[in-house]
Amino acid sequence: MAPLDLGSKARFARHASIKYQLRQTVDPHGFLQSSVKAKEHVVLHKSKREWPVYDTVQGRDMLVAKLTKVSVRTEQGAKEELQISRETEACAVYVDGAEVAHHCVHTVIPDASVRINNVDYIYHCLKNIPEYPPGLEGYNVRTEIGKGGEAVVMLASCNATGRAVAIKGVRLHIGSFHKLKDDIRRWEGFIHPNLARLMDWCREASHVYFVSPLARFGSLHDYVEQEGKLSEDLAQPVIAQVIEGLLYLHGEGFLHADVKPDNVLVFDKDRRGVLTVKMSDFGLTIPTDKDPDRIIGMGGTANWAPPEVKRGMYNERSDAYGVGGIMFFVLFRKMVFHINPTLLTLEARLAGRRFQIEDISTLPVTAEARETLGGLLENDHGQRWSLRKARDARWLRTCVLPPANVGPLPFSNALSQEMAAKYQEKNDRRPSERITFAYEESQVRPPADLRQQTNAQPEDHGEPRNSYERRVLASLRRQALLDPRPARPQECPPTEVCSQQPLTNANPDAIPTRTAGRNQDAAAAKDEPAEVDGAATCYRPMVLDPIPEEGSLVEVEAMLVESQSASGIPTPQLARARPRRAGPSGPSPGSGRPVPRRSKRIRQKVAPFNTGGATVLEADGVEMEDGQKRKRESARLKESKKRKTE
Known part of the structure; x- marks a missing residue:
């Protein structure tokens, strides 16, 4: 069977969302989306104005509610609304947490939550919606909240409703269409008070x-880090809500597979300090299989993953281990495991992590809390407590959950404004996302017209993209090399002069290099580019010689500035020498300190060449082995002594 082609936005939307599937096939007025697989969706066809809802009550099918489309006159004119009425006293009906009395009606707005006979629904109005989501035109992105991997989370406001929303963007690849389609379909079907809802989604080019x-209060991890650990009275509702959300996931046939405080969001806080939390981030969820010990790919986070993940195993009790980690974190503000930050892979971190609880029986909490924590953090997943057993344990049995129906948060609210200002200030302090090793403007200054035309700005050290850059950045930070260093221009040999037209509008603050010619000394004294037979001075690459520690990596870069060409705008060229590993004692050649044994010297071979009418300098890293030199010298001395003896 040929794979499904999801390149078309309309086809992708039809297979990713039940809403757009109905829009493109049945095209109804709207529908009530059921939260459980056992109940079908209630489709409201356009040909009718009333839709009865039947359910099993006391062993027989009964009419429990009725949905009616009515016309209402407003100042803007007549508009259609959906109303629901309760038809029997034996069944409870709620709309956004408000109970509907018997034979009374209640207006149902789009995206409202409706509870009929203990089954949750979400009302979707399909009137005037396109065949696929239009994009981010309906949202005003304010600032970035966080990022990880290929995803970025942004704080935004909805232009239509004015409410504050979080938008998570995931990079789209050719091979990721099916996974993202499944993620949307899966998350859209999760309807539970303790799970974060998917309000909307859209697909763009990338x-x-x-x-x-x-x-309102960010993630549970950030809340505990800022506000401190929770007392047992405040920790109990948090753990109970997390368990309720995971029990619903397991009942629908899915495992979360990444249970940690960062994936628990704090939506509300009452006067007593009780938190309303919801589980989020369902990108790693996996379907439940008949075999509880099936082999899966290694995933999750090393600080919170259960021990059986090392063997590629994951089941419902593996999620329970993550709940135990959350419980320990909110009670003591500590992670269950200590991770060596120098380890880069998940497998290495799982193998090298250290358990931070010496003895659960001595923790300063009640005996009921120690019992629950010990049962959830049992290493043997066969002996570990299930989530249902933990929920029914003495520590959580009498816990009363806070109201889960939290109203929408307007972006004009003080909490939204404070959050936006906090993350904006954090982003302003954060360096650029790419790690670069360019030089400050005070160290290498190309001509003024070149900087203006190319809009070149000195780049800062940002987040590393791979393990090599992480090691480089760690070495630079240890050696305090992130601060600007004084410029150390290297002089070009008298014979290596670029034959190109003179530079115009040269920057008087630029650093010239020595050139062969009679104008050389005068130009150096005036800090102006010199001319030799009509050729302009080229700016020699600047090389910083950091002093690395043992085992660190050093990257040497050279910035080559083109001379201005008569036919185009010059652009700075960047050449990078091959990285090398420092020797045992750490000093680098050219730093003024003795070169260690077994280290490699890097020499720059600069030769002019012509490309596109502009002459630039080419940097070529040439590695010289000190060991080979010593061997040759030793052989030469031995041969000399032998001759003297003879």
Whole structure:
């Protein structure tokens, strides 16, 4: 069977979302989306104005509610609304948490939550919606909240409703269409008070964006880090809500597979300090299999993953281990495991992590809390407590959950404004996302017209993209090399002069290099580019010689500035020498310190060449082995002594 082609946006939307599937096939007025697989969706066809809802009550099918489309006159004119009425006293009906009395009606707005006979629904109005999501035109992106891997989370406001939302953007690849389609379909079907809802989504050329309500207080991890650890009275509702959300996931046939405080969002806080939390981030969820010990790919986070993940195993009790980690974190503000930050792979971190609980029986909490924590953090997943057993344990049995129906948060709210200002200030302090090793403007200054035309700005050290750059950045930070260093221009040999037209509008603050010619000394004294037979001075690459520690990596870069060409705008060229590993004692050649044994010297071979009418300098890293030199010298001395003896 040929693979499904999801390149078309309309086809992708039809297979990713039940809403767009109905829009493109049945085209109804709207529908009530059921939260459980056992109940079908209630489709509201356009040909009718009333839709009865039947359910099993006391062993027989009964009419429990009725949906009616009515016309209402407003100042803007007549508009259609959906109303629901309760038809029997034996069944409870709620709309956004408000109970509907018997034979009374209640207006149902789009995206409202409706609870009929203990089954949750979400009302979707399909009137005037396109065949696929239009994009991010309906949202005003304010600032970035966080990022990880190929995803970025942004704080935004909805132009239509004014509410604050969180938008998660995931990079779209050719091979990721099916996974993202499944993620949308899966998350859209998760309807539970303790799970974050998927409000909207859209697909653009390079990303797929997920829109969800903004959590007022951020993640549980950030909340505990800022506000401190929770008392047992405040920790109990948090753990109970997390368990309730995971029990719903397991009942629908899915495992979360990444249970940690960062994926628990804090949506509300009452006067007593009780938190309303919801689980989020369902990108790693996996379907439940008949075999509880099936082999899966290694995933999750090393600080919170259960021990059986090392063997590629994951089941429902593996999620319970993550709940135990959350419980320990909110009670003591510590992670269950200590991770060596120098380890880069998940496998290495899982193998090298250290358990931070010496003895659970001595923890300063109640005996009921120690019992629950010990049962959830049992290493043997066969002996570990299930989530249902933990929920029914003495520590959580009498816990009363806070109201889960939290109203929308307007972006004009003080909490939204404070959150936006906090993350904006954090982003302003953060360096650029790419790690670069360019030089400050005070060290290498190309001509003024070159800097203006290319809009070149000195780049800062940002987040590393791979393990090599992480080691380089760690070495630079240890040696305090991130601060600007004084310029150390290297002089070009008298014979190596670029034959190109003179530079115009040269920067008087630029650093010239020595050139062969009679104008050389005068130009150096005036800090102006000199001319030799009509050729302009080229700016020699600047090389910093950091002093690395043992085992660190050093990267040497050279910035080559083209001379101005008569036929085009010059652009700075960047050449990078091959990285090398420092020797045992750490000093680098050219730093003024003795070169260690077994280290490699890097010499720059500069030769002019012509490309596109502009002459630039080419940097070529040439490695010289000190060991080979010593061997040759030793052989020469031995041969000399032998001759003297003879």
